[in-house]
Amino acid sequence: xxxxxxxxxxxxxxxxxHSSLGLAAGALMYLVCLTGTLAVFFEEFERWEQxxxxxxxxxxxxxxxxxxxxxxxxxxxxxxELWVVLPSEAMPRMHISGDDHEWFIDADGSLSEPPLEAWxxxxxxxxxxxxLPQQLGTILVGILGVLLCSLTLSGLLSHPSLFKDxxxxxxxxxxxTQLDLHNRxxxxxxxxxxxxxxxxxxxxxxxxxxxxxxxxxxxxxxxTVFEVVYGSEPEVTEAKxxxxxxxxxxxxxxxxxxxxxxxxxxxxxxxxGQYLEIWVSVPERLIYSEVYRFRADGSLIDHKGFSDGxxxxxxxxxxxxxxxxxxxxxxxxVVYALLGFALTVVCVSGINIWLVKRKFESVxxxxxxxxxxxxxxxxxxxxxxxxxxxxxxxxxGITQIIALVFAMIIKQPDKARWFLMAGLVxxxxxxxxxxxxxxxxxxxPPVFYGVNLSILAVILILIIMLVRQRKWLKKPCQxxxxxxxxx
Amino acid sequence: MIFIxxxxxxxxxxxxxxxxxxxxxxxVENSIAWLMVLVSIWPWQDAVGLEFGICFWFLAMPVISWxxxxxxxxxxxxxxxxxxxxxVWPARAQVVQNIVNLVxxxxxxxMACYVCATGLGMATGYALGLVEVNQMxxxxxxxxxxxxxxxxxxxxxxMRWQSASGLLLVALGGPAxxxxxxxxxxxx
Numbered sequence: 001x002x003x004x005x006x007x008x009x010x011x012x013x014x015x016x017x018h019s020s021l022g023l024a025a026g027a028l029m030y031l032v033c034l035t036g037t038l039a040v041f042f043e044e045f046e047r048w049e050q051x052x053x054x055x056x057x058x059x060x061x062x063x064x065x066x067x068x069x070x071x072x073x074x075x076x077x078x079x080x081e082l083w084v085v086l087p088s089e090a091m092p093r094m095h096i097s098g099d100d101h102e103w104f105i106d107a108d109g110s111l112s113e114p115p116l117e118a119w120x121x122x123x124x125x126x127x128x129x130x131x132l133p134q135q136l137g138t139i140l141v142g143i144l145g146v147l148l149c150s151l152t153l154s155g156l157l158s159h160p161s162l163f164k165d166x167x168x169x170x171x172x173x174x175x176x177t178q179l180d181l182h183n184r185x186x187x188x189x190x191x192x193x194x195x196x197x198x199x200x201x202x203x204x205x206x207x208x209x210x211x212x213x214x215x216x217x218x219x220x221x222x223x224t225v226f227e228v229v230y231g232s233e234p235e236v237t238e239a240k241x242x243x244x245x246x247x248x249x250x251x252x253x254x255x256x257x258x259x260x261x262x263x264x265x266x267x268x269x270x271x272x273g274q275y276l277e278i279w280v281s282v283p284e285r286l287i288y289s290e291v292y293r294f295r296a297d298g299s300l301i302d303h304k305g306f307s308d309g310x311x312x313x314x315x316x317x318x319x320x321x322x323x324x325x326x327x328x329x330x331x332x333x334v335v336y337a338l339l340g341f342a343l344t345v346v347c348v349s350g351i352n353i354w355l356v357k358r359k360f361e362s363v364x365x366x367x368x369x370x371x372x373x374x375x376x377x378x379x380x381x382x383x384x385x386x387x388x389x390x391x392x393x394x395x396x397g398i399t400q401i402i403a404l405v406f407a408m409i410i411k412q413p414d415k416a417r418w419f420l421m422a423g424l425v426x427x428x429x430x431x432x433x434x435x436x437x438x439x440x441x442x443x444x445p446p447v448f449y450g451v452n453l454s455i456l457a458v459i460l461i462l463i464i465m466l467v468r469q470r471k472w473l474k475k476p477c478q479x480x481x482x483x484x485x486x487x
Numbered sequence: 488m489i490f491i492x493x494x495x496x497x498x499x500x501x502x503x504x505x506x507x508x509x510x511x512x513x514x515v516e517n518s519i520a521w522l523m524v525l526v527s528i529w530p531w532q533d534a535v536g537l538e539f540g541i542c543f544w545f546l547a548m549p550v551i552s553w554x555x556x557x558x559x560x561x562x563x564x565x566x567x568x569x570x571x572x573x574x575v576w577p578a579r580a581q582v583v584q585n586i587v588n589l590v591x592x593x594x595x596x597x598m599a600c601y602v603c604a605t606g607l608g609m610a611t612g613y614a615l616g617l618v619e620v621n622q623m624x625x626x627x628x629x630x631x632x633x634x635x636x637x638x639x640x641x642x643x644x645x646m647r648w649q650s651a652s653g654l655l656l657v658a659l660g661g662p663a664x665x666x667x668x669x670x671x672x673x674x675x
Contacts, residue, residue: 014639024589146638166503169560188553201631225623284537310621311621312621327539327542339549361572362573
C-alpha cells in the first residue's frame with residue numbers, strides 16, 4: 001500500500017508532542033481508562049456486590065404506589081423530588097430515593113435494604129471525578145478527554161508507515177513488542193478512542209462551558225443556559241394531592257407506543273405545583289431518554305424533545321449512552337470493555353516505550369510498575385475489604401501507597417511487577433472466595449456467578465503470566481548512578 | 488442481517504489483509520475491499536437502526552482487525568539487555584519549558600479556544616439561522632475540537648513568545664469582545 005506521506009519534520013514534532021502529552025497525563029489517563037473499562041459493567045458489579053436483593057422485571061402501579069407510601073412513612077420530611085428507578089434487563093431491581101434516603105423495592109412493593117455505597121460506587125466515582133471535590137474532579141477528567149484527543153491526533157501524525165505496518169506485530173524484543181502493540185491497538189481503534197475522548201470531554205467540560213457562556217451572554221444565570229439545552233420546568237398550579245400513576249402510564253402508552261420506561265420522578269412533591277416525569281428509552285436511538293411530563297391527574301403536559309427537538313438537544317443527550325456503551329444489550333458492553341481495555345494497554349505501552357528507549361532504569365520505572373500493577377491490586381484489595389465493611393476508598397489509597405513504597409524499596413521493576421501481579425492474584429482469589437462462601441446457603445442471581453467466573457478467568461491468565469515470567473525473580477540488582485538529563 | 492453485516496465487514500478486512508501481505512500494491516483488490524467494508528454499514532443500520540448501525544460498524548472494525556494482527560504476529564526470541572540503573576535529574580531548563588507549555592496549553596489556550604469557538608459558533612449560527620441550543624452546541628463542539636489541536640501545536644515545539652502572546656491576547660481580550668457583543672444585543 002502507498003505510504004502515507006507525512007514530512008519527516010512533522011513526524012518528529014508529532015512524536016515529541018505525543019511523548020510529552022503522554023508523559024504528562026500517563027498515570028491519570030491509565031487510572032481513568034482502567035476504571036472506565038470496569039465501570040462499563042457497573043450494573044453487574046452492583047448486583048454482585050449485593051446479591052441478596054430481590055430481582056424481577058415486571059412491575060405494577062400498585063407496587064410503586066405502595067413503595068411510595070412506605071417511603072413517606074419512613075422519612076420525616078417529604079422530599080422535594082422522589083425518584084423511582086424501574087427494573088430493566090441490565091438491572092432487574094427497582095429502587096426508590098428522595099433527598100438522602102434510598103431503598104430497594106421488593107416484588108410485593110415493600111421496601112428492603114438500602115443500596116450499598118461500597119466498592120462499585122468508589123470505582124465509578126474514581127472514573128467520574130477521581131474522588132476530588134466533584135466539580136473539580138469532573139473538569140479534570142474532562143481535560144483528560146481533551147488530552148486523549150490531542151494524543152490521538154499526535155499519535156496518528158507521528159506514524160509515517162500507518163498502512164505499511166497495518167497488520168504487523170513483531171514479538172520477542174521488548175521495545176518492538178511494545179511499539180507494535182501500542183500502534184496496532186491505537187490505529188485500528190482510533191475512531192473509538194476519539195469518540196470516548198470527545199464524549200468524555202463533553203460530559204466533563206459542559207459545566208465550565210455553560211458557566212462561561214452564562215457570564216458572557218446570560219447575566220451569569222447558569223440555570224437559563226441549562227434550560228436552553230435540557231429544557232425548562234413546566235408551570236403547574238393546583239395539582240391533585242396524589243399523583244395518578246395508573247392514568248399517566250396509560251397516557252404514555254398511547255402517546256409514545258414502543259418506548260420503555262426507565263424511571264419516574266415526582267417533582268415538587270405534595271405541593272400545588274407537583275408533576276410527574278417518566279423517563280423512557282426510545283428504541284434504536286442513542287439519546288439517553290425522552291422525558292414525558294404529566295400533571296398529577298395523569299394528563300400529559302409535554303415531552304422535553306430530546307428525541308425530536310433541535311438537533312443540538314439530541315446530540316447533547318446522545319453522548320451519555322455513546323460514552324457508557326449502554327445501548328443495544330450486554331454484548332455492546334463486552335465490546336466496549338474490550339476496546340476500553342485496549343486503550344488502557346495503549347496508555348501502559350506508550351509509557352513503556354518511552355522507558356525502554358531511555359536505555360536505563362530509574363525511580364520512574366519503579367513508580368510506573370507500581371502504578372500499572374498496583375492500581376488493579378488496590379482495586380481488588382478494596383473489593384475484598386469493602387465486603388467486611390471497610391471504607392473502600394481508604395483501602396484503595398493505602399494499598400496503592402504500599403505498592404509504590406514497595407516498588408521503590410526493592411528498586412527492581414521486573415521483580416516488583418512479579419510480586420504485584422502475585423498480590424493481584426491473591427486479592428482477587430480471596431475476594432471470589434469470601435463472596436462465594438458468604439452466599440453458600442442463599443439464592444443469588446446468575447450474574448453473581450458470571451462475575452465470579454470472569455474474575456477466575458482473569459486469575460488464570462495472571463497465573464500463566466506469573467509462571468512464564470518467574471525468571472524475573474532471578475534478575476540481578478543494578479548499581480545506581482546519578483546523572484542529569486539535558487534533552 | 489447482523490450476520491450478513493459481520494460477514495461483509497470481515498470479508499472486506501480480510502481482503503485488505505490479503506492484499507497487504509502481497510509485495511505489490513493492488514488498487515482494484517483494495518478498492519473492492521474498502522467498498523465491502525463501507526457497504527457493510529447498510530446491513531448494520533438495517534438490522535439495528537441508523538444510529539446503532541453506525542456504532543456497530545465502528546465497533547466491529549478494530550475487533551476484526553486485531554484478530555488479523557494476532558494471526559500475522561511474528562516471534563523472534565531475544566533476551567532483553569540488562570539496563571543500567573541511574574538516578575535521573577531532569578534539566579532545569581526543560582522543567583521550566585514544560586511548566587510554561589503547561590500554562591499556555593492549559594488556561595490560556597482554553598480561554599482562547601473558548602473565545603474562538605464561541606465566536607465561530609455565533610457567526611455560523613447567525614449565517615445559517617440556527618436556534619439558540621444548536622448555536623451553543625456548535626460552539627461547544629468546536630471548542631472540544633479546537634482545544635486538542637492547539638494543545639498538540641503547543642506541544643510540538645518550544646513556544647515562541649509571539650505565538651504565546653497572540654494566544655494570551657485572544658484569551659484576555661476575547662471575552663471582553665464577546666461580552667460587548669452580548670451588551671449590544673448580539674446573543675446566542
